[in-house]
Amino acid sequence: MPRLKYASILRVLVLVGLLCIWIQIMLAASSSGLDRDGEDMMNINETSEQVLALVPQELHKYLLVHPKNVTGNSTERAGPKNITSIRRAIERSNDAQTIYNEDIFGPVQNDTVIIAIQVHTRITYLRHLIVSLAQAKDIERTLLIFSHDYYDEEVNDLVRSIDFTKVMQIFYPYSIQTHPNEFPGVDPNDCPRNFKYNKALKQKCNNALHPDVHGHYREAKYTQTKHHWWWKANRIFNQLQCTTTHTGPVLFLEEDHYVAEDFLHMLALLRNTADKTCPQCEILCLGTYLKTYQYHLNSDKVEITPWHSSMHNMGMAFNRTVWASIMAHQDQFCAYDDYNWDYSLLHLSQNRGAVGKFKVMLCKGPRVFHIGECGIHHKKSNCNASTVIGKVQKLLQTASSHLYPSRVTATVTFGGAKHNKKLLKGNGGWGDIRDQELCANMTREGRQMKKYFFT
Incomplete structure (x- = not known):
C-alpha cells in the first residue's frame, strides 16, 4: 500500500507539473499578445449597447463586426500571409494615390x-474614431489620409467603406510586417536590447557599436x-500629387483618438484667431490631457504657450x-536619441536658434480625446x-450646449x-545609426517616390 500511495502522489505531482508548464505557456502567449498593443484582448470586448445607443443608427455599420471577420481580430492577424504580395500591394497603392469619393465631394483644394x-x-x-469623424460638422469638406504601418484587409475594408468624405490610404513601406527578418524589422544578428557593450562587440552583432544613450540596443517595435510619423509627414507635404500646392492645415490624429462634432469649427476659429492676433503661433492644438x-x-x-511634447501632441495642426x-532643422529630429516622435520634435523646437521654440494655440476645452487603453505604452x-x-460620448453629450462658440478668448x-x-538627453531607443540614416533619407525622396521593393 505505501508503494501504491507513493505512486499515486507521484502521478499527481507530475500532473501538477504539467499543468504549471501549460499555464506558463499560456501566460507567455498572453504576454506576446500584449506586445501587439493588447489588440487581441481589446477586441474581445465588443461595442457595448450603451455606446451603440449614443451612435446614430446609420453609423452602426462602422462598429458592427461581421462574423466572418472574427478571425481578423485574433492572433492570426499578427502573422503576414505572404510578405511579397503585401509589399506589392503597398507599392501599388502608394503609386496609385487613389482618392476615394473624390467624384462625390470634389477634388482637394489648396485650403x-x-x-x-x-x-x-x-x-x-479606429472604428470609433471613424464614427466620431462621421458626426463632425463640415467633415465632407476634408480629406482623410489614413497612414498604415500594418497591411490588413479588414482595416482596408473599413477605411474604404467610408462614404462621408474623401479618403486616401498611404502605407509606410519600411514596416516590421514587411521586413520581419531584416532592418528596419528585427535582424537575427541584431544585438538584444540589454546586451552589454563589450559582449556585443565580442559577439559582433550588427549594431554593436551603436547602443543608445542608456546603453541599450534598438527595439524595432518602438x-x-x-x-512612421516622420515618413507620413514627409509623404503628405513632399510627395503626394494632390498636395503639391496645398497651403491649408494638416491635422494629425491617431487611431485611438475621438473627436467632438465641432472640432473643425474650432480649428477654423483657432486659425482665424492666430492669423489676426498671434502670427507666431505655428501649431494649433485641439486636444489636451x-x-x-x-x-x-x-x-x-484658448491658451497661447510654448509647445511641449507631452501636453500638445494630440490633435495638433500645422501648415x-x-x-x-521643421525640414530646415531635420537633423535635430533624426539624430536625436529618442524613439518618441513628439520628444524629438520638442528637441527640434528647442534648437531652432533665433527662430525660437514653437508657440501653440490650444483649446482649453478639448475637441480631441485619447480613448486608447492599450498601446505601445x-x-x-x-x-x-x-x-x-x-x-467621452456622455461628456460631449452633456457639453453639447457649449459647443460651436462664435469666438474664442485667448490668454x-x-x-x-x-x-x-x-x-539634455533623450529617452533613448534611437542610438542605432541605421535608424538615424533611414529617418534622414526619408526627407531626400522627391515627389515621385522611389521604388522600395524588388520583385
Whole structure:
C-alpha cells in the first residue's frame, strides 16, 4: 500500500507539473499578445449597447463586426500571409494615390483641411474614431489620409467603406510586417536590447557599436512609431500629387483618438484667431490631457504657450510653412536619441536658434480625446474600449450646449519651469545609426517616390 500511495502522489505531482508548464505557456502567449498593443484582448470586448445607443443608427455599420471577420481580430492577424504580395500591394497603392469619393465631394483644394490618421492594428479604436469623424460638422469638406504601418484587409475594408468624405490610404513601406527578418524589422544578428557593450562587440552583432544613450540596443517595435510619423509627414507635404500646392492645415490624429462634432469649427476659429492676433503661433492644438473638463467655463477659451511634447501632441495642426521650418532643422529630429516622435520634435523646437521654440494655440476645452487603453505604452489587463468611449460620448453629450462658440478668448502663458527646461538627453531607443540614416533619407525622396521593393 505505501508503494501504491507513493505512486499515486507521484502521478499527481507530475500532473501538477504539467499543468504549471501549460499555464506558463499560456501566460507567455498572453504576454506576446500584449506586445501587439493588447489588440487581441481589446477586441474581445465588443461595442457595448450603451455606446451603440449614443451612435446614430446609420453609423452602426462602422462598429458592427461581421462574423466572418472574427478571425481578423485574433492572433492570426499578427502573422503576414505572404510578405511579397503585401509589399506589392503597398507599392501599388502608394503609386496609385487613389482618392476615394473624390467624384462625390470634389477634388482637394489648396485650403482643404487634411486629416492625417496614423494607424497600427487597433481596429476597435479606429472604428470609433471613424464614427466620431462621421458626426463632425463640415467633415465632407476634408480629406482623410489614413497612414498604415500594418497591411490588413479588414482595416482596408473599413477605411474604404467610408462614404462621408474623401479618403486616401498611404502605407509606410519600411514596416516590421514587411521586413520581419531584416532592418528596419528585427535582424537575427541584431544585438538584444540589454546586451552589454563589450559582449556585443565580442559577439559582433550588427549594431554593436551603436547602443543608445542608456546603453541599450534598438527595439524595432518602438523605433517604428517615430519612423512612421516622420515618413507620413514627409509623404503628405513632399510627395503626394494632390498636395503639391496645398497651403491649408494638416491635422494629425491617431487611431485611438475621438473627436467632438465641432472640432473643425474650432480649428477654423483657432486659425482665424492666430492669423489676426498671434502670427507666431505655428501649431494649433485641439486636444489636451486634462483629468476633468469644464466646458461651461472653457469651451471658448484658448491658451497661447510654448509647445511641449507631452501636453500638445494630440490633435495638433500645422501648415506647409511650419513644415518648411521643421525640414530646415531635420537633423535635430533624426539624430536625436529618442524613439518618441513628439520628444524629438520638442528637441527640434528647442534648437531652432533665433527662430525660437514653437508657440501653440490650444483649446482649453478639448475637441480631441485619447480613448486608447492599450498601446505601445499602455498594457492594462482590461482593455475595454467601450468604457472610455462611453465616458467621452456622455461628456460631449452633456457639453453639447457649449459647443460651436462664435469666438474664442485667448490668454498667454509661458509654461511651467518643467516644460521650459532644456532637453539634455533623450529617452533613448534611437542610438542605432541605421535608424538615424533611414529617418534622414526619408526627407531626400522627391515627389515621385522611389521604388522600395524588388520583385
